[in-house]
Amino acid sequence: MAPLRNQMPPWHEHVVLANGRDVLIRPIRPADAGPLRASFALLTPEEVRQRFLHTLTEMTEEMAHKLANPDPRSEFALVAAEPLPPGEALLGAVARLAIEPGTRHAEFAILVSRYVAGMGLGRRMMGRLVRWAKTKRLERLHGDVLDGNQPMLALAHALGFTREHGDSPGLVRVTLDLRQRR
């Protein structure tokens, strides 16, 4: 995957995937709510379960609106989109984090659609979430992963996350301590 070097607004990055497709990694925008719902309809039940940790048959307008309008004080969300104006661009991946109220800890979640999986987007977008968390001087980033989700567990391990078995059966919590990694 090759980044294209030119002037870009903050947190924007234009990359060319191994299959030759152009993708813009950028912060989510309110206009992405419609494409978010359209992309959700293309996901397999397994992709949905891995991302949301339960069955979800529809992304409602309300959910899409909330995801596309993160609170800038406590949330950060990136999409990998076609290089078209927000609202027209289809979305191939979404990665987000949310700071837990009253703490310096944040929880992440990511979904790279199977059409563009295995091309480095997951690693790159997780790296950006980590970077954003560091700029906010957060202490810890964590996520809950189904215990059979080898791709996500491998990605988390590669990025230095450690595993904790929490209280919920079937789930592994992966945690990155950011204090040593400023």
Ligand SMILES: CC(C)(COP(=O)(O)OP(=O)(O)OC[C@H]1O[C@@H](n2cnc3c(N)ncnc32)[C@H](O)[C@@H]1OP(=O)(O)O)[C@@H](O)C(=O)NCCC(=O)NCCS
């Ligand atoms: C897990 C996920 C985010 C990985 O995204 P991706 O763009 O395919 O990952 P990348 O191409 O950047 O690969 C990064 C690393 O992930 C791991 N990985 C990715 N796909 C893998 C697979 N099929 N099997 C094993 N490891 C895999 C590898 O460690 C890989 O590093 P490498 O390329 O050096 O071997 C993606 O598969 C996904 O969205 N899955 C469904 C939703 C989900 O599981 N979300 C996590 C819950 S928070």
